[in-house]
Amino acid sequence: MMASTRGKSALVIGIDFVNGYTGVSWLFFKEKMPARDPEVVAHWFSSLPKNNDRTKVPSKIHYDKETGEIKWGYNIPTNVQPIEWFKLLLLEEEDLPANLQDSSHIQRAREMMEEMGMTAIELVGDYLKLLWEHVISVIKAEQGRRLVLGTRFHVVLSIPAIWKDYARDRMRQAAERAGFFRSRLAGKTTLDFVSEPEAAAIATLPSLDNRGDLTIGDSFVVMDAGGGTVDIISYKIDSLEPIVVSECVEGDGALCGATFVDNAFENLLEQRVGRQAWRHMDSSDIKKMMNNEKQWEHGIKKDFDGSQELYRIDIPKKSKRGRVDIKAAEIRQVFEQCLSQIYRLLQKQLDDIKCCTKKPPKFKNQMEILQARGEKPWSAICRGATLSGAVGRRLTEPVMKVHARVSRLSYGWDTMPFFDPNIHDVRDRVWDDTVEDWLAENQVEWVIKRVSQASVPSSAAELMNLQGQNISTIEPKRYHYRQWFKVSEEGIRGCMTKIYFCRSENPPIRVDDTTHDHSTLEYNTSRPVQFMGIERVNRKLVSVWKYNFEVQVSGATLDIRITSQDGEVASSSLIVKTD
Structure with missing residues (x-):
């Protein structure tokens, strides 16, 4: 073994x-x-x-x-x-x-x-x-x-x-x-x-640790220019030793990755060769031509900087065209089709950052693009x-x-507190025989709240004071609850908690048509009712089970642990929209 x-x-x-x-x-x-x-x-x-x-x-x-x-x-x-x-x-x-x-x-x-x-x-x-x-x-x-x-x-x-x-x-x-x-x-x-x-940022941001020109409050943008999509995310520096950052504004993305540059170059070749001659070649010929070491994939695409005036492309013999000369201006236009979209994506992110932090990203009004050479960025x-x-x-x-992230959705779970006419809707009032009092059903405790972009705080201290706006990654948040049972009951009892999400910037305190079911957590009490503690509620003795919900973000998931004095009761991981 x-x-x-x-x-x-x-x-x-x-x-x-x-x-x-x-x-x-x-x-x-x-x-x-x-x-x-x-x-x-x-x-x-x-x-x-x-x-x-x-x-x-x-x-x-x-x-x-x-x-x-x-x-x-x-x-x-x-x-x-x-x-x-x-x-x-x-x-x-x-x-x-x-x-x-x-x-x-x-x-x-x-x-x-x-x-x-x-x-x-x-x-x-x-x-x-x-x-x-x-x-x-x-x-x-x-x-x-x-x-x-x-x-x-x-x-x-x-x-x-x-x-x-x-x-x-x-x-x-x-x-x-x-x-x-x-x-x-x-x-x-x-x-x-x-x-x-976020994965791109985690791999990239440690390289900032040795820079001497960073100050608390600086913001910067991380762009992942991939094969299909280009994703963008922005962070603000909250601490320098060690570097601690929080997400500034909602991330963004667009369909303008390298695949579309390849397609644009292939379309350019087809135009230059001519449609009829192009049809004489099969897909194998085209793939070999695009992959040629001295041509597109391993040559022009990687090395193009506009300094060379003319590029000679060897066309497969089936086309009967031999070679095609392409000017640098034409290749620049191939890249421009995607670069224009990337520029608009970046400009919107910069505008959002200025609105949020009241100042432009690092280097103020001068744009500086930092990119490592070789295969590392890929x-x-x-x-x-x-x-x-x-x-x-x-x-x-x-x-x-990553101290805190910005969430695109609000997440929470159902609760049933004592009914308060100053807070709760009378439609939600229900009588509970165990504690002999009115409770409010259909209530939601939002542990992560989405707020408007203009309301995103400009300091770490403000972030920590906004429940839900920050999705803290440092320490788990704990929520304490009680479940009451009649003292005459016995045995392990099953419990159920519904998880909701909401796209609204101001999620409601009760379930309505803007709240949506996410999932349901099912779990059991950690001990039989007869071995639970006894407390007095409204002059009535009841058995009480005390338990906690611990929540913490890890990557793109919200980890939920249900614990009691007896240890962990249940756990679950939910995906969180943080980009």
């Missing part, structure tokens, strides 16, 4: 599974070990040269109808049409932003999925299974089979800002299909989620996901702490 590693340790694996390319990083953590940069998987099977050692792998999958074989990533033959952009199929079509609903990428993916008679969960699960098996084999090859088998796994998946709760649950089902939770001697594999822009989200998982599981101390 393989013995598990001693003490509180884990192999934390961060997965940045997005529409264009997927990145994976990992690191072995022992309890309280200092945080260090995770290892990034950079070895992939590839049918094309120059791809097997890249930081990310394409989020593409292909099913061979004749052999039943499944190919994925770089290993898909160039002469077939793979399924891509299928991650977003986990969302219902009506829940996609308007610009995504009309996307030809998503429409094509949905058509191919339906043609195969598959569901989005099955499709994502198959891709994650192939990815997971490959990643574990890579880690075993680098660290040894014995260590991997003897260490429990903790996985963190990054999720887009636009996702709803049910899509997160579908992703969890896909992870289960992929074998993430397969029984292991080392212990149960756990899974958390982190929002993509792997930021998967590395941030790994670090987020280690911090969330208390395996390491964060180099940089």
